[in-house]
Amino acid sequence: MIYMNEVSKVYSNGSVALAEVTVDIHKGEFVFVVGTSGAGKSTFIKLLLREELPTRGRLVVNGRNVIEMLPKDVPYLRRSLGVVFQDYRLLPNKTVYDNVAFAMQVVEAPRREMQKRVHNVLDLVGLRHKVRTYPSELSGGEQQRVAIARAIVNNPVIVIADEPTGNLDPDTSWEIMKVFDTINKAGTTIIMATHDKTVVDAMRKRVIAIEKGRIVRDQVKGVYGYED
Amino acid sequence: MKIRTFEYFVREAVSSLRRNSLMGIASVSTVAVSLLILGMFLVMVLNLNHIASTLETQVQITVYMEDGLSDRDMREIGTRITKLPGVTEVMFIDKDEAMVKFKDRLGEQQGLLTALGDTNPLPNSFEVKVDKPEYVKPASQAIGQLKGVENAKYGQEVIEKLFALTKMIRIFGLILIVFLALAALFIISNTIRITVFARRREIGIMKYVGATDWFIRLPFMIEGMILGFSGALCAVLILSQTYSTLTEKVYESLAFLPLIPKSPFLTHISIVLLVVGTAIGALGSSISLKRFMKV
Numbered sequence: 001m002i003y004m005n006e007v008s009k010v011y012s013n014g015s016v017a018l019a020e021v022t023v024d025i026h027k028g029e030f031v032f033v034v035g036t037s038g039a040g041k042s043t044f045i046k047l048l049l050r051e052e053l054p055t056r057g058r059l060v061v062n063g064r065n066v067i068e069m070l071p072k073d074v075p076y077l078r079r080s081l082g083v084v085f086q087d088y089r090l091l092p093n094k095t096v097y098d099n100v101a102f103a104m105q106v107v108e109a110p111r112r113e114m115q116k117r118v119h120n121v122l123d124l125v126g127l128r129h130k131v132r133t134y135p136s137e138l139s140g141g142e143q144q145r146v147a148i149a150r151a152i153v154n155n156p157v158i159v160i161a162d163e164p165t166g167n168l169d170p171d172t173s174w175e176i177m178k179v180f181d182t183i184n185k186a187g188t189t190i191i192m193a194t195h196d197k198t199v200v201d202a203m204r205k206r207v208i209a210i211e212k213g214r215i216v217r218d219q220v221k222g223v224y225g226y227e228d
Numbered sequence: 229m230k231i232r233t234f235e236y237f238v239r240e241a242v243s244s245l246r247r248n249s250l251m252g253i254a255s256v257s258t259v260a261v262s263l264l265i266l267g268m269f270l271v272m273v274l275n276l277n278h279i280a281s282t283l284e285t286q287v288q289i290t291v292y293m294e295d296g297l298s299d300r301d302m303r304e305i306g307t308r309i310t311k312l313p314g315v316t317e318v319m320f321i322d323k324d325e326a327m328v329k330f331k332d333r334l335g336e337q338q339g340l341l342t343a344l345g346d347t348n349p350l351p352n353s354f355e356v357k358v359d360k361p362e363y364v365k366p367a368s369q370a371i372g373q374l375k376g377v378e379n380a381k382y383g384q385e386v387i388e389k390l391f392a393l394t395k396m397i398r399i400f401g402l403i404l405i406v407f408l409a410l411a412a413l414f415i416i417s418n419t420i421r422i423t424v425f426a427r428r429r430e431i432g433i434m435k436y437v438g439a440t441d442w443f444i445r446l447p448f449m450i451e452g453m454i455l456g457f458s459g460a461l462c463a464v465l466i467l468s469q470t471y472s473t474l475t476e477k478v479y480e481s482l483a484f485l486p487l488i489p490k491s492p493f494l495t496h497i498s499i500v501l502l503v504v505g506t507a508i509g510a511l512g513s514s515i516s517l518k519r520f521m522k523v
């Protein structure tokens with residue numbers, strides 16, 4: 001599913017965000033990538049999305065060689081990935097329904113499928129009753145659920161999330177984690193960068209800990225392991 | 229491309245134009261002014277060329293006679309002209325006949341002549357045609373030497389001046405047009421840049437969910453093309469109206485001036501301007517997309 005071999009990322013300003021990272025992630029896994037701020041978690045995520053290119057190493061995502069990939073193939077890699085951010089990134093002038101449907105429109109999904117599919121994923125995140133609402137009328141947790149619905153609406157193989165609970169209180173974070181767990185139980189691989197100790201410790205999933213760009217721990221049913 | 233996708237593109241382009249209407253108006257006006265000037269130069273250069281070539285095929289020597297010659301003298305001069313090399317036709321026009329022709333040409337403005345009373349200031353003359361343009365100069369020189377001839381004129385000088393003028397206008401126009409096209413390009417690419425900026429969140433999301441590059445770009449290209457086309461349309465409407473009025477006026481009062489008839493000339497000019505305008509729009513947006521929308 002994801003195969004990373006001795007991958008390093010050095011930004012153009014010289015800062016080393018990742019150093020010789022080697023990881024294997026299999027289909028259906030739920031993986032936390034943890035570490036303090038500046039450790040390299042977001043860079044790890046960006047490499048998977050091919051938002052950034054590795055400086056060295058080998059990287060295969062969903063059977064596609066990310067490094068040798070042509071720019072015109074990048075959209076097709078991203079269609080197999082769903083992505084969720086800390087700041088939700090919803091379009092304020094579109095309704096909940098349109099925000100989710102937008103992801104299907106821009107990949108030219110058939111219209112007949114669209115309505116049904118959007119309603120299904122909104123059901124799954126528990127927001128079926130809010131289809132006509134605008135993001136500004138929703139709580140942070142609800143907005144993040146819309147973002148999750150948008151991430152999964154095109155049936156991605158992997159869902160990637162960068163600090164999805166970073167702006168949410170513990171109770172709401174827990175609700176969001178339950179949504180991710182449901183998605184994972186349906187067979188979708190989940191990779192989540194976070195420094196939310198409570199969440200990681202409660203979930204007991206695989207934990208990859210990064211410090212200064214290096215993997216310092218890779219633990220099945222792990223815990224957060226830092227005090228911060 | 230699916231029809232639905234195309235609908236989506238046009239809808240996006242139009243709604244973005246509506247949101248950003250002030251810049252849109254500025255772009256359309258700049259394109260309109262640029263293309264109007266381009267169109268005016270095209271019309272002017274083509275017409276001057278047309279006039280010059282029409283006159284060239286009509287080159288003839290007009291020979292003005294001194295006053296008070298006898299009929300015999302004049303017939304004598306006519307015979308001599310006929311014998312010059314290259315001369316194919318010699319036509320005598322007496323001064324009364326010349327007056328009638330002149331009045332005809334003036335048309336409704338004949339009133340101007342009443343000031344002259346009964347006197348006729350026009351001389352007797354010959355109109356001489358030659359079979360090739362290169363005979364014009366030697367023949368007119370030879371005729372000028374004949375006794376009883378006041379002078380012999382031909383239109384060549386005018387024609388040469390016309391061609392020179394056309395050339396000058398063409399060069400000057402080209403510089404001006406390049407300059408204006410750059411201005412139009414600049415303002416369109418700026419307008420599109422503002423739209424791209426206003427929609428950067430949307431573009432970001434589109435990239436994350438896997439929209440292809442052309443899918444992201446096309447609405448902006450269409451927006452630029454709509455701006456360019458609208459500007460061109462304004463220019464075309466103004467130019468067509470002006471040229472129609474102009475040809476009518478010229479036809480009424482200066483009928484001898486051979487302007488190019490408006491049909492199909494205006495259609496051709498319009499097509500050129502619309503194509504150029506749309507192309508400027510497309511180019512303008514692709515410049516700004518290249519600079520502001522890295523994948």
Ligand SMILES: Nc1ncnc2c1ncn2[C@@H]1O[C@H](COP(=O)(O)OP(=O)(O)O)[C@@H](O)[C@H]1O
Nearest residue numbers: 011013015017036037038039040041042043044
């Ligand atoms: N675009 C960038 N250009 C230069 N340096 C960057 C860039 N993005 C991140 N970095 C640097 O790379 C390191 C890792 O950053 P990041 O991956 O964002 O860490 P995290 O998400 O764990 O906080 C940091 O030192 C950061 O300053």
Ligand SMILES: [Mg+2]
Nearest residue numbers: 041042043162
């Ligand atoms: Mg980060």
